[in-house]
Amino acid sequence: MGFWSHVVEPGFFGSQAVQNALLAGGVVAAISGVVGVFTVLRGQSFAGHSFGDISATGGSAASLLGLNPLVGFVGMGLVAAGCMEAIGVRRVRGRDVATGIVLGLALGVSALFLYLDTTVHSTTGAVTTVLFGSLFTIPASTVPVVVGCSAGVLAVTLLLYRPLLLSSVGDDIAAARGVPVRLTGAVFLLLMSVAVSLSAVTVGAILSTALLIGPAATALRVAKRPGTAMVVAAATGLVAVWLGSLLAYDSYSWPPTHHGWPVSFFIVALVFVIYLAVDLGHWWQQRRRDTTAAPTTGLSGPER
Amino acid sequence: MVRQEAVVAEMTPHQMTSGGTVESRPPVLELDGVGVRLEGRQILHDVRFALAPGELTGLIGSNGAGKTTIFRVVLGLLNPTSGRVLIGGQPRPRRNRSVGYVPQKVALDADMPLRARDLVALGLDGHRLGLPTPSRHRRQLVDEMLEAVDATRFADDRIGSLSGGEQQRVLIAHALVSRPRLLLLDEPLANLDLRSEREVVSLLARLAKEQDLAVLISAHDLNPVLPVADRVVYVAHGRVASGRTDEVATTEVLSRLYGHHVDVIRLHGRILVVAGPGEDVDPTLMAGLPQALADLGGPTAT
Numbered sequence: 228m229g230f231w232s233h234v235v236e237p238g239f240f241g242s243q244a245v246q247n248a249l250l251a252g253g254v255v256a257a258i259s260g261v262v263g264v265f266t267v268l269r270g271q272s273f274a275g276h277s278f279g280d281i282s283a284t285g286g287s288a289a290s291l292l293g294l295n296p297l298v299g300f301v302g303m304g305l306v307a308a309g310c311m312e313a314i315g316v317r318r319v320r321g322r323d324v325a326t327g328i329v330l331g332l333a334l335g336v337s338a339l340f341l342y343l344d345t346t347v348h349s350t351t352g353a354v355t356t357v358l359f360g361s362l363f364t365i366p367a368s369t370v371p372v373v374v375g376c377s378a379g380v381l382a383v384t385l386l387l388y389r390p391l392l393l394s395s396v397g398d399d400i401a402a403a404r405g406v407p408v409r410l411t412g413a414v415f416l417l418l419m420s421v422a423v424s425l426s427a428v429t430v431g432a433i434l435s436t437a438l439l440i441g442p443a444a445t446a447l448r449v450a451k452r453p454g455t456a457m458v459v460a461a462a463t464g465l466v467a468v469w470l471g472s473l474l475a476y477d478s479y480s481w482p483p484t485h486h487g488w489p490v491s492f493f494i495v496a497l498v499f500v501i502y503l504a505v506d507l508g509h510w511w512q513q514r515r516r517d518t519t520a521a522p523t524t525g526l527s528g529p530e531r
Numbered sequence: 532m533v534r535q536e537a538v539v540a541e542m543t544p545h546q547m548t549s550g551g552t553v554e555s556r557p558p559v560l561e562l563d564g565v566g567v568r569l570e571g572r573q574i575l576h577d578v579r580f581a582l583a584p585g586e587l588t589g590l591i592g593s594n595g596a597g598k599t600t601i602f603r604v605v606l607g608l609l610n611p612t613s614g615r616v617l618i619g620g621q622p623r624p625r626r627n628r629s630v631g632y633v634p635q636k637v638a639l640d641a642d643m644p645l646r647a648r649d650l651v652a653l654g655l656d657g658h659r660l661g662l663p664t665p666s667r668h669r670r671q672l673v674d675e676m677l678e679a680v681d682a683t684r685f686a687d688d689r690i691g692s693l694s695g696g697e698q699q700r701v702l703i704a705h706a707l708v709s710r711p712r713l714l715l716l717d718e719p720l721a722n723l724d725l726r727s728e729r730e731v732v733s734l735l736a737r738l739a740k741e742q743d744l745a746v747l748i749s750a751h752d753l754n755p756v757l758p759v760a761d762r763v764v765y766v767a768h769g770r771v772a773s774g775r776t777d778e779v780a781t782t783e784v785l786s787r788l789y790g791h792h793v794d795v796i797r798l799h800g801r802i803l804v805v806a807g808p809g810e811d812v813d814p815t816l817m818a819g820l821p822q823a824l825a826d827l828g829g830p831t832a833t
Contacts, residue, residue: 268643386660393657396637396650400705403606403632405658447642451689454662456644 239476248362248429248490251373252468255426256438256494258377260460261384262422263443264453265415268395274311274326274416276436278423281307281333283358283432285424287340291347297369297428301376304424307333308416359431362472362490373425380422383414391415392453430468430491438464441498445505467497557620559584559712559745560605565614567600573769574600578614580764580773582745584712587736589756589776590749592766598749599635601766602715605747606632619712628658631706635717639698641691647701648673648686654705676708677701679741680734696727700734707738714738714746720755728755735759753785757802780804 239245266275285303289296307329314325365373384391390411394401398408419439426435442463443456450456471494478488558581567575575597582588592598603609605616607623616623618630631654651673656663663669677686680700685693690701699719706714716735720728732748736759739746750756753763757780764773779785780802785793796803 264644385662388662389653389657389659392645393653396639396643396645396653397634399608399634400632400637400702401657402608403630403634403706404654405628447644450644451646452649453644 239473242476243367244363244365245472245476247365247367247370248472249469251365251370252362252429252472252494253465254374254377255422255429256442256464256468257461258380258384258422259426259435259438260442260446260462260464261381261457262419263439263441263464264446264456264460265384265391265395266419266439267443267447269391269415271322271416271419272436272440273323275419275423275439277326277330277333278304278307278420279427279432279435279439280330280337282420282424282427282435284333284337284340286427286432287337287344291340291344295366295369297372297425300424300428301421303333304420304427305417308420312413312416358433359489359491361431362429362468362494363475365429369428373428376421376425380418380425384418387411387414388453430494434491434495437495437498438467441495441502442467445498445502448502448505448509463498463501467494467501471495471497556584558582558617559619560747561615561617561620562601562605563615563617565601565604565611565616567604567609567769568612575604575611575769578769578771580771582713582747582762584743584745585740586761587739587746587748587759588762588764588773589753589760590747590764590766591751591753591756592749593751596766597769598766599717600769601771602632602717602749605713605715606630628709629711629713631703631709631711631714633699633702633706633714633716633719635721637698637702639691639693641689643689643691645690646687647682647690647693647697647704648677650690650701651676651704651708654708672708676704679707679738680704694727695723696730699723699727699731703731703734703738707742707744710742712744714744716746716748718749718751720748720750720752732756732759753780753804754802757804776802 263275266272282300282304285299285301285306286296287299288294288303289299310329311325314328390401390406393404393406394408394411401411402408423435423439426438430438442460445463446456446459450459471490474493474497475487475490478493479486481488561581562578565575565578566573578597578601580588590598590601600609604611605618605623618624652663652669654676655669655672674683674686677683680703682697682700682704685697690698693701703714703716703719706716714735719731719735723731732755735746735748738744747764748756748760756763757776760776762773763776763779764771765779773779774784780795782793782795785795785804791806794805796805
């Protein structure tokens with residue numbers, strides 16, 4: 228009892244800020260995992276990462292204009308997805324070029340907005356909030372919007388499940404099955420931009436990549452089937468966010484400042500630790516299988 | 532112009548089926564004077580050939596000759612600038628699932644979370660929206676197809692953990708599970724070892740007969756395809772010539788087509804094509820060749 232009250236600080240579940248953080252953060256982590264699986268399979272991690280940075284431009288603009296940050300983040304993400312599609316995200320090499328061009332522009336504008344934020348409003352907190360997130364300071368009114376957008380992203384992703392999967396195997400093979408490959412890719416880009424923008428609002432622009440790629444990469448190490456991979460990725464993200472929130476809450480009694488450590492740090496550290504553990508476990512299992520199989524197959528190796 | 536008319540005369544569908552055992556049946560695929568122009572360059576000129584059911588045809592030509600372009604036209608991924616593509620006697624529909632296709636490069640990473648049977652099932656309904664609904668019927672179709680390509684043994688393995696030959700068999704099952712009448716394979720033998728090459732080729736020949744399919748295999752090397760091909764379509768410089776394998780696989784014809792002396796050796800019932808000593812072919816050898824074949828030959832035919 229004494230131990231548990233130490234792990235779960237008194238008042239953890241009672242706090243409104245914590246409840247908002249657990250709900251919004253958990254939902255966002257889950258859809259980032261689901262969308263992340265396709266992002267990794269389609270080799271679009273760079274575009275996925277840049278949506279985080281680009282949506283921060285929107286976040287900084289919203290902060291400057293006094294708008295709801297969510298509007299800024301998601302709005303800018305959608306605009307960027309449209310620009311990338313227009314510039315040529317479809318061609319394999321054009322894809323990275325388009326991402327790079329849009330990303331560069333957005334970061335430049337972002338630098339201006341953040342500069343203005345700090346000089347005009349003298350709100351030094353804006354930089355930290357936009358870049359590193361604000362899970363515990365999400366306004367209660369934002370939570371239903373985050374949950375609604377996430378549900379929308381999940382619904383469309385599941386609707387496109389098979390065409391997305393087939394075009395992840397190969398655009399040619401999907402097109403031969405009658406999948407409208409270009410449209411599918413464009414819709415996925417929009418889905419990714421919304422998912423990443425939402426996680427940029429919660430864990431911060433720079434760290435949203437960790438929630439998109441980390442849980443998905445973890446899941447792809449263990450899952451044999453696409454559905455399983457999506458469930459494992461969502462669960463991994465969820466665990467990282469919830470456990471991270473708990474640790475962040477606990478850290479209020481930690482040195483050096485007794486003001487708490489940033490929650491984003493805990494989340495990202497947990498994502499990394501989970502990935503490492505799964506990877507090590509996978510490697511260990513593989514090694515054991517190889518050493519037990521070796522004597523029976525001899526030099527010639529397995530039949531196939 | 533004279534040359535083009537000669538090709539037309541040679542390549543009527545009637546002519547195409549005359550040598551086979553399937554005299555009266557209409558062709559599964561017919562290309563009728565197909566031309567493709569891309570960014571000001573003429574990629575294909577007046578391409579004509581037809582494929583009969585139950586026959587395996589080799590589409591032979593060096594890299595860049597236009598083989599993949601022909602596939603893209605048949606699949607409807609590219610619209611020809613001239614000519615017609617008929618599938619089962621009908622103009623090719625826009626979204627076309629009546630053609631099974633195995634592309635040249637499929638990157639199947641080791642961590643792709645897809646079992647062999649999942650990829651085959653995507654051949655059945657991968658274009659549909661929503662989550663797949665498992666049913667006994669669906670599972671049975673997939674199992675049958677896996678059995679037909681000898682892939683039952685590794686049906687539940689991750690696709691990325693399989694060897695090149697095994698992946699090729701799963702991709703063939705993916706292409707055939709919706710029961711098309713036409714199967715296209717783009718360089719299916721590239722990057723396979725000799726044994727897998729033989730297995731894949733004889734599997735394709737067997738499937739063509741068993742399932743009454745028209746199978747078109749592209750290859751830059753003639754040798755692995757010759758033992759099983761009923762017909763050969765030769766592509767060079769965006770033009771084609773075609774004929775029955777025994778017509779084409781002769782020293783004279785192949786030497787003309789390659790523009791270099793080539794020996795055709797028949798050994799234990801097999802046909803081997805070997806580059807001869809380094810002398811270019813005397814153009815007068817053209818006399819006595821079938822017109823369409825001679826039409827193409829060598830470096831002068833551009």
